């Protein structure tokens with residue numbers, strides 16, 4: 001039995017695409033092994049969103065090659081688009097597959113073992129023809145509804161590496177979801193690059209969400225990362241549907257209006273706050289998580305304070321901070337007044353402490369409340385999973401089953417900066 | 427990406443010019459932008475479309491910026507050259523339902539007048555006012571395109587405009603009725619300040635109403 005190992009960097013969409021590829025390899029008889037084990041095939045699904053992600057991707061390429069020099073090494077993902085020539089010139093890499101041909105990685109590898117060498121550019125370009133992710137790595141079933149982005153925020157390389165926005169036909173999405181639900185999926189996560197901009201034959205994002213929520217079955221729906229500009233009032237109305245999980249990852253990037261304008265983001269900090277307030281007015285403990293970029297060109301102390309104040313005010317469940325790094329070919333690359341690396345590091349430290357504090361406080365507020373936990377991992381009689389708010393919960397019990405919902409009363413919280421909630425089965 | 431043949435260059439000042447290209451089968455929504463560069467070149471920049479949706483050519487209005495790479499190169503292009511056009515992109519666009527019904531105020535600095543020119547050429551029947559902020563009068567690019575009384579020039583470095591000062595000063599002195607639909611395009615600082623002033627005057631601005639150039 002041939003062995004395949006995957007390494008995924010970057011966003012949830014990459015995670016979904018790896019899961020889908022892994023399921024396909026497993027269906028065709030491959031054994032899925034850890035990346036640090038010896039394998040016949042290594043697939044690195046790379047990211048190029050920051051310098052750090054480039055660096056990590058290169059490291060994993062080196063590691064795979066060291067582990068088994070005779071393996072087939074496939075590099076796909078955003079770095080394959082952005083640094084194609086560099087990667088193609090490296091002998092240890094067998095195939096460099098751009099994002100729009102990623103669905104064909106399995107056929108490429110099969111052809112390779114059959115003695116046929118196909119150049120990836122000859123493969124079919126299809127953004128959505130992944131099968132169900134029912135094997136793979138996760139209990140949550142991710143469903144890709146959209147790819148690409150036309151927003152061209154000035155710091156972002158994604159529109160160049162993922163291409164123009166494209167939406168998957170609504171019927172395909174619904175068929176795919178019905179299929180995973182019938183295979184037992186309990187949590188559906190819809191994913192894409194900029195899902196709020198979904199548009200297919202007159203259907204918009206909120207129409208897709210509504211139709212998914214109306215499907216039969218015992219499942220809940222989670223929205224992955226979404227931009228604050230892409231949705232209408234109708235979407236906010238759907239957030240209280242019993243099948244919808246009370247969690248949104250809404251990307252703020254900065255709390256300063258001048259910085260948001262220079263980023264060419266499509267909303268103001270004021271509008272962002274209004275959205276959060278509207279959502280929380282109906283559901284006060286709704287979990288809103290976000291991304292923040294630190295040290296965007298020209299970011300002054302005042303701009304940075306505005307970001308810190310916004311974070312304090314909005315009580316986020318989690319803040320993912322990124323130090324700004326120049327991406328070649330973006331508008332921000334050409335902006336004067338790049339921020340000194342030391343200042344970025346100092347600001348990151350401040351923001352990280354702040355967001356850790358806010359996260360712990362937010363999680364503590366769940367003590368005494370109930371969560372519906374979808375169990376992902378069981379160790380003896382200790383079960384781990386996520387509640388509907390997307391907070392990790394641990395509880396104990398006899399005969400607990402994976403991929404089932406349990407009502408858990410939260411009684412305690414771990415120490416540390418990423419604390420798990422502890423609870424008892426009701 | 428498509429290749430478009432240059433028809434002519436129209437020099438408006440020593441640094442600002444209009445490139446007219448063949449339209450081929452290109453379509454766009456007025457207010458959108460394209461990215462433009464010489465055929466095969468990796469150096470490309472965003473430019474709002476200056477011409478109307480209905481013209482049978484495609485135009486951009488460009489100012490050569492100091493030490494600028496692409497704006498300088500494009501200035502040297504000649505009729506018969508080919509330029510690579512990608513797009514259209516962007517969400518800076520008019521709401522169809524508002525066009526015949528609302529009063530519009532378009533506020534621009536410098537070449538930020540470009541998409542506004544496209545708006546009013548595409549929908550000349552609109553009820554609108556243009557407020558254009560420049561340093562000196564010669565930057566009132568093709569101001570004869572706007573009918574009498576529709577175009578107010580604010581000059582910050584000389585007194586030759588309709589108003590001497592910046593557009594933001596003008597807005598503070600001349601409050602706008604709160605049911606006006608405003609669009610702002612150009613320099614980020616102007617947009618930030620004008621946004622604040624307009625909000626205080628009771629005008630609400632959605633995301634599609636600003637276009638930041640730099």
Ligand SMILES: Cc1cc2nc3c(=O)[nH]c(=O)nc-3n(C[C@H](O)[C@H](O)[C@H](O)COP(=O)(O)OP(=O)(O)OC[C@H]3O[C@@H](n4cnc5c(N)ncnc54)[C@H](O)[C@@H]3O)c2cc1C
Nearest residue numbers: 471472473474487488489493494495496497537540639640
């Ligand atoms: C959506 C959008 C639409 C645009 N539409 C137009 C348009 O219709 N007409 C137009 O002339 N420009 C427009 N621009 C600006 C244009 O894309 C380029 O930035 C500009 O032409 C300068 O490019 P460059 O290669 O010559 O300069 P670069 O080599 O990129 O930059 C050189 C220096 O000039 C500074 N700089 C960059 N842009 C400007 C500017 N506009 N004014 C002053 N300094 C600047 C840079 O910070 C840098 O220090 C638009 C930008 C965006 C984002």
Ligand code: SF4
Nearest residue numbers: 149151152153156158
């Ligand atoms: S919305 Fe902005 S940050 Fe998000 S993918 Fe598109 S360009 Fe990048």
